[in-house]
Amino acid sequence: MTHRPIILGIVGDSAAGKTTLTRGIAQVLGEENVTVICTDDYHRYDRKQRAEMDITALNPDCNYLDIMQQHLTLLRTGQSILKPIYNHHDGTFQPPEYIKPNRFVIVEGLLGYATRGIRDNYDVKVYLAPPESLRCQWKIKRDTMKRGYSEEDVILALKQREPDSEDFIRPQRKSADVIVTFYPPDDENGTSLNVRLVLRPTIPHPDFSEIFNQQSGHHIDAVRLGLDRDMGKPVDVLEIDSHATLEQVNALEMMLCNELPSLKNFCSSGGNQNLGILAGTTGEILQSYPLALTQLLIAYHMIKATKLV
Numbered sequence: 001m002t003h004r005p006i007i008l009g010i011v012g013d014s015a016a017g018k019t020t021l022t023r024g025i026a027q028v029l030g031e032e033n034v035t036v037i038c039t040d041d042y043h044r045y046d047r048k049q050r051a052e053m054d055i056t057a058l059n060p061d062c063n064y065l066d067i068m069q070q071h072l073t074l075l076r077t078g079q080s081i082l083k084p085i086y087n088h089h090d091g092t093f094q095p096p097e098y099i100k101p102n103r104f105v106i107v108e109g110l111l112g113y114a115t116r117g118i119r120d121n122y123d124v125k126v127y128l129a130p131p132e133s134l135r136c137q138w139k140i141k142r143d144t145m146k147r148g149y150s151e152e153d154v155i156l157a158l159k160q161r162e163p164d165s166e167d168f169i170r171p172q173r174k175s176a177d178v179i180v181t182f183y184p185p186d187d188e189n190g191t192s193l194n195v196r197l198v199l200r201p202t203i204p205h206p207d208f209s210e211i212f213n214q215q216s217g218h219h220i221d222a223v224r225l226g227l228d229r230d231m232g233k234p235v236d237v238l239e240i241d242s243h244a245t246l247e248q249v250n251a252l253e254m255m256l257c258n259e260l261p262s263l264k265n266f267c268s269s270g271g272n273q274n275l276g277i278l279a280g281t282t283g284e285i286l287q288s289y290p291l292a293l294t295q296l297l298i299a300y301h302m303i304k305a306t307k308l309v
């Protein structure tokens with residue numbers, strides 16, 4: 001029996017960490033089972049036209065959201081699309097490519113939750129919300145190293161885009177099932193980041209209640225589960241600090257893997273070497289447990305969704 005593809009949305013502002021997060025999730029699900037779509041390909045104008053028109057890529061009017069919606073609906077029903085391609089190196093469009101969806105489709109980009117018609121296509125919706133100061137650092141580093149911009153260009157672009165970030169990007173947070181915030185610890189100068197995961201009751205999350213039982217009552221626990229409100233609505237919040245021990249990480253992994261045995265390969269300490277991978281400042285490879293666990297949790301939701309269709 002064939003099943004329709006499972007669709008994951010990963011939305012966030014430019015350089016919020018969408019590609020980094022996607023990479024590990026695809027590893028868990030198996031690269032050969034995953035189709036990744038970047039919605040930047042649906043920009044309506046190329047870089048030169050946008051500059052002439054004084055419009056940013058973050059503005060819905062600057063994107064073919066109607067075609068994006070049509071394509072997601074086709075992919076969700078297992079049908080192929082002819083997808084445009086936007087080239088980030090020179091800001092132009094290339095000939096379209098034929099895409100046949102695999103078992104899992106990850107749709108990452110700026111405006112993935114902009115309309116109801118687009119939102120209705122996802123099984124799992126993630127929003128990335130790093131502190132703005134961290135995102136700006138990430139964007140400067142990435143765009144100067146990989147996209148050929150000068151630091152001044154990126155700082156100016158960030159300033160020009162801010163009104164559209166506020167009007168069009170950040171409001172999409174309210175549509176997500178999981179909101180992911182990597183943030184620097186207060187007490188360290190190190191580069192490793194903690195993660196705060198807001199878990200909305202819009203999808204059934206794994207049972208983390210054991211964490212409550214293990215909590216010592218001190219706020220310094222490296223893994224914390226609590227209740228909060230996000231945009232006025234009650235949510236669970238799972239926080240994982242960068243200094244969580246391997247033992248704590250394994251215990252969390254087991255809570256996911258006990259429910260979904262197909263994740264087991266990634267839950268042994270030897271199995272998750274590819275998760276949480278980041279390039280350090282000098283290009284060295286680093287592993288972040290908070291990132292690895294975030295990737296595993298999202299993969300958990302994707303596999304769980306296969307059981308519902």
Ligand SMILES: Nc1ncnc2c1ncn2[C@@H]1O[C@H](COP(=O)(O)OP(=O)(O)O)[C@@H](O)[C@H]1O
Binds near residue numbers: 016
């Ligand atoms: N979880 C993370 N921890 C540390 N650095 C990160 C993390 N996520 C992203 N980055 C940094 O930010 C840069 C931009 O991330 P990227 O995934 O390319 O963003 P996006 O796809 O949203 O534009 C990366 O090159 C990396 O240096």
Ligand SMILES: O=C(COP(=O)(O)O)[C@H](O)[C@H](O)COP(=O)(O)O
Binds near residue numbers: 109
């Ligand atoms: O904001 C983004 C999205 O990419 P990402 O989310 O990967 O940062 C890009 O800057 C625009 O797609 C095009 O702009 P440019 O003119 O810079 O190509």
